Amino acid sequence: MPLTLWTDKYEVGVESLDADHIIIFSLINYIDEAIRLDASQKTIHRMLRVLILLAVEHFQREEILMNKNAYPDTKAHTAEHHKIVKKLQSLIEAYEKSPTANVSGEIINVLAAWMNGHVMETDMRYRPFLTGQEASPRDAASEQPQAEPEQPVGSGP
Ligand SMILES: [Fe+2]
Numbered sequence: 001m002p003l004t005l006w007t008d009k010y011e012v013g014v015e016s017l018d019a020d021h022i023i024i025f026s027l028i029n030y031i032d033e034a035i036r037l038d039a040s041q042k043t044i045h046r047m048l049r050v051l052i053l054l055a056v057e058h059f060q061r062e063e064i065l066m067n068k069n070a071y072p073d074t075k076a077h078t079a080e081h082h083k084i085v086k087k088l089q090s091l092i093e094a095y096e097k098s099p100t101a102n103v104s105g106e107i108i109n110v111l112a113a114w115m116n117g118h119v120m121e122t123d124m125r126y127r128p129f130l131t132g133q134e135a136s137p138r139d140a141a142s143e144q145p146q147a148e149p150e151q152p153v154g155s156g157p
């Protein structure tokens, strides 16, 4: 049985962030399944590395939007992101050295807390501030001054 399926109750109202959450929830369930089915350490380790990459990218997307919308709790929220990444990184390192049931169990606990604690409570709090906004890695670039549009060919006098 899946750990936690993404359903509408997890919706934060920003399409790019909801899309990230759907993908992250799916991968977490996949990792949980792989651990329970006793997949190889190499396979599980690779999935965990992918999850960290997705998490870092997603957290940055949220932080860009919180800053852009002057969300008052940005600092504390960002600190929680750092805490999740740090904890996951140290558990992944521990798993790499010794893939015991204790370590994998702890990883699953952290992932479950991320979905049901961080997403459901901390992320949900920015919802009224961010609803309707979008963020992509291109946001930083799009805030640069735009170059003058070129004159269409043949439009001159
Ligand atoms: Fe999130």
Ligand SMILES: [Fe+2]
Residues within 6 Å of the ligand: 059, 062, 077, 081, 118, 122, 123
């Ligand atoms: Fe978050």
